[in-house]
Amino acid sequence: MLAPRDQPEISDTELVQAAQKGDLAAFEELVARHRDKIFARAYSMMRNEEEALDLSQDAWVKGWQRLVQFQGDSSFITWMTRIVINLCLDQLRKHKRQRMESIDALDEESGGVERQMPVVEVNPTQGLERGELRQRIDAALAKLSPEHRTALVLHEFEELEYKEIAKRMDCSIGTVMSRLFYARRRMASLLASLKRESLE
Amino acid sequence: MNEELELKLQAWVDGELSGAEAERMAALASGQSEAGQLVAELREVKMAMMGADIPRSVPESREFFWSKIEGQIQSETQRAPVSKPGLMARWRRFLMPLAGLAAASCVALFTLTHPKPVTNDEFTSTDEAMDTTTFHDQSSGLTVVWLQDNDAARPTSVRPEQSDDMTVTD
Amino acid sequence: MQLTRPFSLFYLVFLAACPAWASDLTVQAQLVWGANDSQNASYAPVDTGLSAKLHRIYKWNNYFEITNEVKSIPLNESRNFKMSDRCVLKVKNLGDSRIEVSCIGQGKEVSKGSHTLAPAKWLVLGGNAKNDTAWFVGLKAVDPSLAKRQ
Numbered sequence: 001m002l003a004p005r006d007q008p009e010i011s012d013t014e015l016v017q018a019a020q021k022g023d024l025a026a027f028e029e030l031v032a033r034h035r036d037k038i039f040a041r042a043y044s045m046m047r048n049e050e051e052a053l054d055l056s057q058d059a060w061v062k063g064w065q066r067l068v069q070f071q072g073d074s075s076f077i078t079w080m081t082r083i084v085i086n087l088c089l090d091q092l093r094k095h096k097r098q099r100m101e102s103i104d105a106l107d108e109e110s111g112g113v114e115r116q117m118p119v120v121e122v123n124p125t126q127g128l129e130r131g132e133l134r135q136r137i138d139a140a141l142a143k144l145s146p147e148h149r150t151a152l153v154l155h156e157f158e159e160l161e162y163k164e165i166a167k168r169m170d171c172s173i174g175t176v177m178s179r180l181f182y183a184r185r186r187m188a189s190l191l192a193s194l195k196r197e198s199l200e
Numbered sequence: 201m202n203e204e205l206e207l208k209l210q211a212w213v214d215g216e217l218s219g220a221e222a223e224r225m226a227a228l229a230s231g232q233s234e235a236g237q238l239v240a241e242l243r244e245v246k247m248a249m250m251g252a253d254i255p256r257s258v259p260e261s262r263e264f265f266w267s268k269i270e271g272q273i274q275s276e277t278q279r280a281p282v283s284k285p286g287l288m289a290r291w292r293r294f295l296m297p298l299a300g301l302a303a304a305s306c307v308a309l310f311t312l313t314h315p316k317p318v319t320n321d322e323f324t325s326t327d328e329a330m331d332t333t334t335f336h337d338q339s340s341g342l343t344v345v346w347l348q349d350n351d352a353a354r355p356t357s358v359r360p361e362q363s364d365d366m367t368v369t370d
Numbered sequence: 371m372q373l374t375r376p377f378s379l380f381y382l383v384f385l386a387a388c389p390a391w392a393s394d395l396t397v398q399a400q401l402v403w404g405a406n407d408s409q410n411a412s413y414a415p416v417d418t419g420l421s422a423k424l425h426r427i428y429k430w431n432n433y434f435e436i437t438n439e440v441k442s443i444p445l446n447e448s449r450n451f452k453m454s455d456r457c458v459l460k461v462k463n464l465g466d467s468r469i470e471v472s473c474i475g476q477g478k479e480v481s482k483g484s485h486t487l488a489p490a491k492w493l494v495l496g497g498n499a500k501n502d503t504a505w506f507v508g509l510k511a512v513d514p515s516l517a518k519r520q
Contacts, residue, residue, distance in 0.1 A: 024270070031269060032262050040256040049259065056258070057265070061272045130251070137252040155214070156249040162216055177207045184210070184245045191248065259429070323471075323483025323495075332481050342423045347473065347481055347497040 012076045020067050027067070031060050034077050038084050044153050045088040047142050055091060059084035081158065089168060092146045140190035148183035155180055201234055209235055213242045267335050394442045395463040396514040397487070399451040401437040404430035404496075404504040420492060420508050428496075430504060442517040443469075453507055459495075467511055471495070487511040 012033070018026035038059055043052035063080050070079055141149055147169075154165045162180075166173045205228075211217050212225035229239040258265055323332050323345045331348040402416045404424065413434035415421060421433050436454065443449045443463040451459040460472040464484065473481040473495055485493045489511060496506040 024273070028266050028270070031266055035258050035262075035265060036256065039258045040253070043256055044253065053258070053260070057269050057272070060269045061276065064269075064273050065276065133248060134252045134254055137248060138254050152249070156246065157253045162211070162214070174207075177211060180214075181207055181210050184242055187245050187248075188241050191245075261427070264427075323481055323485075332483075334483075342427070342491070343485060343493045344427065345481070345483065345493070345495045347495060 013072070016067070016070060016072075016076050019064070020070070027064055030076065034080060035060070037077060038080055041081055041153075041157075042084050042088055044141070044157065045085070045146075045150055046091065047149070051091065055087045056084055059087050062087070085154070085158070085168060089150065089170075092150065093170075095146070136191055136194050137187070139194065140187050143190055144183055144186060148179050148186065151176055151179035152183040152187070201238070205235075206238060209239055210242055213239055213246065263335060264333075267333055271333060394444050394514065395467060395469065395487070396440060396442045396512050396517040397449075397451075397461055397463075397469065398438070398440045398508075398510050398512045398516070399453065399459055399461070400435055400439075400508045401453040401457070402506040402508060403434045403436050403499070404428055404432070404506060405434070406431045406502070416508075423492060424494070424506065428504065433506070440512060440516045442514060451507075457505070457507070459507060459509070461509070469493075469509070471509065473507075485509075 010029070012030065015026045015030050019030065035056065039052055039056040042055045042059070043049065046052050046055065059080060062083050066083075070076065141152070144152065150169060151165060154160045154168060155162075160168070162173050162176050165176045169176065208217070208221070209225055209229065212222055212229070217225060228235045230236065323334050333346045333348065334343065335346075336343045400416065400420065402420070402424070403413065413436060416424070416433045416435040424430075424433050437452075439451050441449045441451065441461075443461060445463050445465050448460050448462040451461060453459060456476050458474045460474060462470040462472075464470055466486070467488065468484060468486045470484045471482070471493070472479050481495070487493060487510065491510070493509040494506050495509075496504055499505050
């Protein structure tokens with residue numbers, strides 16, 4: 001059995017191979033190496049620390065159970081990220097609840113509000129330091145609906161194509177395009193208003 | 201601009217179009233100011249999103265986080281059906297008489313005088329709504345039994361910068 | 371239970387060989403509240419030893435002592451430590467510094483286990499409380515002179 005903590009130079013591939021043979025210590029090392037990334041992805045989708053923790057833990061348990069299926073077609077972390085994304089999507093479907101605000105319902109079904117909005121003329125990101133921009137984007141992402149945010153996260157952070165996003169979100173490519181479009185327009189608007197607030 | 205055109209412009213910005221369709225959108229973006237402005241806005245948001253994925257750390261120590269995963273893995277494993285009933289049946293036939301003999305010996309030696317010694321530290325939940333997790337911190341000599349109410353949301357409780365000499369027993 | 375002569379002899383030999391097993395165990399139980407808000411003037415901070423250990427592991431900034439009881443528990447007997455109106459610990463002395471602890475919340479047993487209280491080592495039971503705070507009960511074997519028999 002490997003003693004991964006004593007051998008930091010062991011690659012993920014070697015750890016995965018050991019874990020596939022039942023070496024739980026090797027799997028624990030993989031968890032330790034990549035837990036932050038998996039948690040961060042879950043958080044970016046759920047925007048709730050407790051849920052993100054639970055879902056990332058569930059993802060690791062599923063990862064262990066399915067490890068024999070991992071063939072190495074992608075990196076281990078990419079494979080694990082897919083697992084946690086699917087768990088988050090399942091959870092978001094469970095959470096889908098009646099929206100209180102009719103405007104949000106309109107957003108979801110037809111993107112009505114953003115469709116009417118003029119293009120943002122003030123460049124919302126101009127002059128912002130990278131760190132400040134990241135915080136603004138994070139704040140704006142938090143304001144999106146789960147469906148809009150998920151589409152944006154999967155496209156921009158996970159770099160998935162439309163058809164892959166459609167498969168994950170269990171919707172049509174047309175719906176993915178609509179959600180992305182209105183998410184981006186909403187982001188532009190939110191970033192602009194955040195910038196205006198900071199200038200006041 | 202109608203919605204279909206807007207979505208096609210977006211698809212072009214995202215590199216989802218090719219051939220004649222892509223050329224058509226490129227021409228529209230450069231030839232029509234409304235389309236050009238929309239493309240500029242979409243590109244601005246795309247660029248802003250690049251590298252905006254904020255890294256986050258799990259707000260629990262390595263050991264505490266792992267202890268919950270390990271606990272789940274082990275409980276899932278225990279629920280799995282026995283795969284070799286033949287072998288288990290043979291072991292049971294062999295062990296049962298030995299177990300009976302051992303138990304009888306213990307009773308004869310200890311029943312009247314001495315409580316049966318318990319050799320393992322173990323905490324279990326006696327309430328279905330509760331889970332327990334036990335871990336030991338060797339360096340500070342602390343054993344912690346965390347009682348988790350399954351009906352409540354699970355809050356974080358453990359510092360990330362915990363000692364490496366924590367061990368978990370369940 | 372009546373002891374027959376052979377078993378009486380066996381018992382006495384046993385006791386002579388292992389005197390510690392026949393003795394009382396003095397246990398200290400502290401109910402501690404973990405919170406980030408430091409504006410809790412009605413409670414004193416928990417002693418520095420336990421506080422340092424809790425700080426090492428848990429995220430809260432402050433640990434307040436709510437109750438502190440010390441009881442002497444004879445061998446094979448139990449004593450109740452009332453931590454609050456809602457929480458009672460029933461601690462049984464199993465001998466050889468070993469205890470069995472039942473955690474009873476609102477009249478219902480929620481957890482049970484056994485543990486060896488080595489000198490100067492704490493056993494801590496904990497759980498979440500409202501408003502992102504936590505409760506802890508620290509158990510430790512202490513000097514018998516600190517206890518009053520009950």
